[in-house]
Amino acid sequence: MIDFLKIVAKNRLAAFGGILLLIIITLSILAPILPLKEPNITNTADRFMVPFEGGHILGTDHLGRDLLSRLLWGTQLSLAVGFAAAFIAATFGSILGAIAGFYGQKTDNIIMRFIDMLMAFPYILLALAIVAALGPGLFNALIAVALVNIPFFARNIRGVTVTLANKEFIEAARLSGMSNFRILIVEIFPNLLPMIVIAMSTTVGWMILETAGLSFLGLGSQPPQADLGSMLGEARSALITNPHTSFVPGIMIFCIVMGINLFGDGVRDALDPRLKKGSLIRPLPQTIYEGGDTQPQPSTKLLSVQNLSTQFHVNQDIYQSSNDVSFEIQEGECLGLIGESGSGKSVTALSITSLVASPPGVIKKGSVNYKNQNLLALPYEELRSIRGNKISYIFQDPLTTLHPLHTIGDQLLEALQAHDSELSASESISKSKELLKSVQIPNPDNLWDVYPHQLSGGMRQRVCIAMALINDPELIIADEPTTALDVTVQAQILNILNSLRKERKLSILFISHDFGVISQLCDRVIVMYAGSIVEEGPVKNIMQQAAHPYTSELIKCVPQLGNKEHALYSIPGNPPSLNQLPEGCAFANRCKYKQDQCLKESVPVSSKDNRSYKCFYPVGGVA
Amino acid sequence: MNALEAINLSKTYSATDGFFIKNKKNIRAVNDISFTLKENQTLGIVGESGCGKSTLARMLVGLLEPTSGTINLQDKNINQYQRQELGRVIQYVFQDPLSSLNPRKTIYQSLAAPLKYLHQHDHTQIKEKMLSIMSEVGLKEEFLDRYPHEFSGGQAQRIGIARALLADAKILILDEPVSALDVSIQSQVLNLLNDLKRKFHLSFIVISHDLAVVENISDEIAVMYFGDIVEHNSSQKIFQSPHHPYTELLVGSVPTLNKQFADIQTKHTELPDPANPPSGCSFYSRCNYRSDKCQNNKTPINSAQKTPFVSCFHPL
Numbered sequence: 056m057i058d059f060l061k062i063v064a065k066n067r068l069a070a071f072g073g074i075l076l077l078i079i080i081t082l083s084i085l086a087p088i089l090p091l092k093e094p095n096i097t098n099t100a101d102r103f104m105v106p107f108e109g110g111h112i113l114g115t116d117h118l119g120r121d122l123l124s125r126l127l128w129g130t131q132l133s134l135a136v137g138f139a140a141a142f143i144a145a146t147f148g149s150i151l152g153a154i155a156g157f158y159g160q161k162t163d164n165i166i167m168r169f170i171d172m173l174m175a176f177p178y179i180l181l182a183l184a185i186v187a188a189l190g191p192g193l194f195n196a197l198i199a200v201a202l203v204n205i206p207f208f209a210r211n212i213r214g215v216t217v218t219l220a221n222k223e224f225i226e227a228a229r230l231s232g233m234s235n236f237r238i239l240i241v242e243i244f245p246n247l248l249p250m251i252v253i254a255m256s257t258t259v260g261w262m263i264l265e266t267a268g269l270s271f272l273g274l275g276s277q278p279p280q281a282d283l284g285s286m287l288g289e290a291r292s293a294l295i296t297n298p299h300t301s302f303v304p305g306i307m308i309f310c311i312v313m314g315i316n317l318f319g320d321g322v323r324d325a326l327d328p329r330l331k332k333g334s335l336i337r338p339l340p341q342t343i344y345e346g347g348d349t350q351p352q353p354s355t356k357l358l359s360v361q362n363l364s365t366q367f368h369v370n371q372d373i374y375q376s377s378n379d380v381s382f383e384i385q386e387g388e389c390l391g392l393i394g395e396s397g398s399g400k401s402v403t404a405l406s407i408t409s410l411v412a413s414p415p416g417v418i419k420k421g422s423v424n425y426k427n428q429n430l431l432a433l434p435y436e437e438l439r440s441i442r443g444n445k446i447s448y449i450f451q452d453p454l455t456t457l458h459p460l461h462t463i464g465d466q467l468l469e470a471l472q473a474h475d476s477e478l479s480a481s482e483s484i485s486k487s488k489e490l491l492k493s494v495q496i497p498n499p500d501n502l503w504d505v506y507p508h509q510l511s512g513g514m515r516q517r518v519c520i521a522m523a524l525i526n527d528p529e530l531i532i533a534d535e536p537t538t539a540l541d542v543t544v545q546a547q548i549l550n551i552l553n554s555l556r557k558e559r560k561l562s563i564l565f566i567s568h569d570f571g572v573i574s575q576l577c578d579r580v581i582v583m584y585a586g587s588i589v590e591e592g593p594v595k596n597i598m599q600q601a602a603h604p605y606t607s608e609l610i611k612c613v614p615q616l617g618n619k620e621h622a623l624y625s626i627p628g629n630p631p632s633l634n635q636l637p638e639g640c641a642f643a644n645r646c647k648y649k650q651d652q653c654l655k656e657s658v659p660v661s662s663k664d665n666r667s668y669k670c671f672y673p674v675g676g677v678a
Numbered sequence: 679m680n681a682l683e684a685i686n687l688s689k690t691y692s693a694t695d696g697f698f699i700k701n702k703k704n705i706r707a708v709n710d711i712s713f714t715l716k717e718n719q720t721l722g723i724v725g726e727s728g729c730g731k732s733t734l735a736r737m738l739v740g741l742l743e744p745t746s747g748t749i750n751l752q753d754k755n756i757n758q759y760q761r762q763e764l765g766r767v768i769q770y771v772f773q774d775p776l777s778s779l780n781p782r783k784t785i786y787q788s789l790a791a792p793l794k795y796l797h798q799h800d801h802t803q804i805k806e807k808m809l810s811i812m813s814e815v816g817l818k819e820e821f822l823d824r825y826p827h828e829f830s831g832g833q834a835q836r837i838g839i840a841r842a843l844l845a846d847a848k849i850l851i852l853d854e855p856v857s858a859l860d861v862s863i864q865s866q867v868l869n870l871l872n873d874l875k876r877k878f879h880l881s882f883i884v885i886s887h888d889l890a891v892v893e894n895i896s897d898e899i900a901v902m903y904f905g906d907i908v909e910h911n912s913s914q915k916i917f918q919s920p921h922h923p924y925t926e927l928l929v930g931s932v933p934t935l936n937k938q939f940a941d942i943q944t945k946h947t948e949l950p951d952p953a954n955p956p957s958g959c960s961f962y963s964r965c966n967y968r969s970d971k972c973q974n975n976k977t978p979i980n981s982a983q984k985t986p987f988v989s990c991f992h993p994l
């Protein structure tokens with residue numbers, strides 16, 4: 056709660072609104088004990104005094120009543136009625152909406168038709184009609200205002216309830232034997248509460264205005280009692296001669312509504328979970344690089360990543376997601392990158408072209424040698440001509456790459472022309488179709504006018520590969536491109552990547568957590584564990600005999616099809632948290648071969664022939 | 679006694695269901711399938727996304743009404759069970775362990791629900807039972823006061839399994855029980871399931887797209903394609919010697935440690951349109967063994983629920 060208020064207070068306008076509101080509410084609550092004159096005692100001799108005249112701080116009205124006193128009492132009344140109306144509308148509206156959304160079908164139909172009916176009338180007309188039917192009076196005005204606001208709550212809450220009711224935890228509750236009514240109360244309601252609060256914060260201000268409107272027309276509070284609306288109504292005839300009698304209640308209404316709305320906006324923003332995660336802060340186009348002008352070691356390979364360390368700074372914690380990582384990729388080579396979830400594969404891949412979200416990401420040190428320049432230190436303009444062009448990416452979820460509202464054809468054309476503005480329209484069309492053919496889409500014409508969501512996962516991924524190929528890249532970084540796909544589709548995508556690589560001499564950095572996939576596609580593989588590379592070498596050799604205990608355990612975990620007797624294998628324990636990496640070997644808590652040395656000393660990388668590993672006591676006689 | 683029996687089960691989502699309101703079509707999801715699950719056995723169901731696996735699972739636990747067909751649980755029709763009675767017989771372990779837990783409830787509250795509402799246990803009984811099951815699935819007592827977002831995928835999956843066990847049902851439907859987990863942890867959960875099955879005399883239906891997982895945990899396996907069961911056989915044999923062309927394709931597509939890119943099918947992989955199903959074999963357009971007969975004749979269905987079964991005119 057305190058934290059929550061802190062977030063709200065960060066927003067200056069919201070804090071201002073909150074304080075304004077707090078002052079007004081406190082004053083109006085204190086009205087009975089403040090040394091005020093009686094609000095309803097008339098004294099026609101003193102009528103229309105201007106402020107500060109005769110001891111009346113705000114002057115008097117047309118009957119000589121003290122305006123300050125009437126204002127505070129009137130404010131109290133207006134606020135009470137407004138909040139009461141909001142509360143009533145929220146209660147009934149939410150109940151109706153929740154019932155409609157949860158039970159659905161006929162119940163939903165009946166309730167929502169009724170709500171639609173209410174909404175068919177213009178707002179204020181409906182309120183007027185209701186008051187006309189019930190007779191004037193503040194209480195009736197309250198009912199009218201509450202009634203006209205019920206549809207707003209009902210509709211919003213119904214929408215949220217429908218989403219909640221289809222969640223798996225509701226089904227789980229059903230299977231636990233809870234009755235529907237209990238599910239509604241116990242499972243759904245707590246999740247609705249924040250929504251209801253938000254909806255109330257947006258409407259209270261309006262309801263106060265509406266009640267004031269009714270009172271202004273003489274349909275709300277009846278004399279001598281006055282709320283802000285009726286004060287304004289009574290002052291109307293003297294607007295020109297004695298403007299202060301109108302200004303006083305008018306300014307108060309303005310302050311109340313403004314205070315509520317500013318504060319309400321702040322509350323809403325603070326409740327938005329995206330804000331808490333910091334994702335509303337727009338990331339920089341390029342990851343922060345603290346390596347200065349590190350000169351990369353010369354390299355004959357296409358790309359050489361050298362001592363790359365990428366961290367995330369979240370609150371007080373530092374997560375070492377990529378820890379002194381070095382590797383090289385040759386022209387035409389397919390390099391596999393394997394590791395468990397959270398081991399830093401994606402962060403490493405994104406760091407290559409400074410795509411790691413920053414903040415919170417920071418590239419602490421290291422360099423990426425591409426054509427004898429350090430990619431990490433390039434100015435943004437130069438980086439842009441490489442990122443997505445010469446080095447392009449394919450991601451696990453194609454929908455993050457494709458724009459949902461443009462057709463496949465348009466997206467390809469746009470991407471082509473963005474990179475080569477000299478291309479004529481017909482040239483671009485034929486070039487895009489060629490690209491689609493190269494990812495084994497036999498009939499590009501059928502796909503041209505189709506939107507991404509209309510395609511199956513496999514087709515979408517092919518389109519993404521085609522997009523990645525647009526600028527004849529030298530390196531494609533594929534981050535688990537087949538993880539979300541079915542096996543038969545996966546087989547085809549792997550096939551496409553494999554033939555592209557042969558035809559175009561493409562280099563591929565292929566990220567996966569599946570040794571089966573890696574062994575089919577890749578020449579060499581690097582194994583990551585807890586942010587570090589623990590082993591590297593030709594896939595064949597590593598499959599035959601891993602050097603690092605982790606690699607060898609991981610290979611044992613791969614299930615083998617058609618061999619039921621092959622027992623399932625698992626590595627006991629869990630990887631360490633990346634914000635609390637141990638001093639010695641990160642795998643030590645799960646390792647069968649660990650010795651005292653592994654716990655105390657940081658492990659050096661050893662190399663032999665074309666392999667390397669990071670372990671004091673490698674297995675299988677590799678050393 | 680059979681734990682579970684499905685007879686000629688079908689589900690067609692009609693035009694009024696969900697968001698297909700505009701186009702008045704019937705969407706075929708599960709098409710006349712039959713099988714039995716024997717007591718203390720595990721039946722695996724494999725198939726690719728969209729083939730009707732989850733629809734089938736949700737019908738079996740009573741979350742979804744079949745369009746036609748019968749489900750018997752322990753030799754009694756599912757419609758004759760009250761909601762709470764049903765919960766004591768069959769339970770469901772959800773595919774996404776996190777979304778099956780209410781984000782605003784502690785683990786204690788989520789786990790207590792089946793004990794409270796299915797078995798009317800009081801507080802001390804609940805605590806006692808809960809702790810014993812939690813230690814069984816490898817969860818610590820201190821987890822009880824935590825909220826779902828504080829758990830890793832593997833832990834959340836164990837919580838889901840614990841909840842199903844607390845209902846004390848003998849039949850569990852497990853929908854993709856390990857697909858959210860890393861390989862190194864997958865086997866921990868699979869091994870746990872195998873142990874629990876022996877210890878508590880459970881019967882499982884395990885649904886997955888991962889052939890190796892299903893092969894490992896199941897006694898029998900049914901392969902689904904486009905709403906049909908196309909092959910049903912023992913888990914020892916089905917992937918070693920597939921008889922249906924689709925099973926063969928599945929097996930051939932699995933990347934294994936020493937396979938090369940040889941005979942992988944590169945023809946289109948799209949499923950037929952479920953609103954407009956083919957009149958003959960649904961695998962016809964992708965099949966390498968097809969004949970004219972396959973195009974227009976319905977392939978056999980397993981009404982007699984026998985194994986081995988192949989729904990093909992030219993089995994391999």
Ligand SMILES: Nc1ncnc2c1ncn2[C@@H]1O[C@H](COP(=O)(O)OP(=O)(O)OP(=O)(O)O)[C@@H](O)[C@H]1O
Nearest residue numbers: 367376395396397398399400401402403412415633
């Ligand atoms: N934007 C971010 N803010 C804070 N931490 C992050 C962010 N992105 C990644 N991390 C952390 O970096 C570590 C490595 O994440 P990464 O995404 O590279 O793992 P991965 O190996 O790709 O895993 P997966 O197999 O699940 O894709 C994780 O601990 C993650 O929590």
Ligand code: SF4
Nearest residue numbers: 640646649653670671
């Ligand atoms: S360094 Fe020691 S603890 Fe680490 S993997 Fe090697 S043997 Fe195991």
Ligand code: SF4
Nearest residue numbers: 959965968972990991
């Ligand atoms: S019935 Fe014919 S088309 Fe269908 S799988 Fe068998 S051989 Fe292929």
Ligand SMILES: [Mg+2]
Nearest residue numbers: 400401402534
């Ligand atoms: Mg990743």
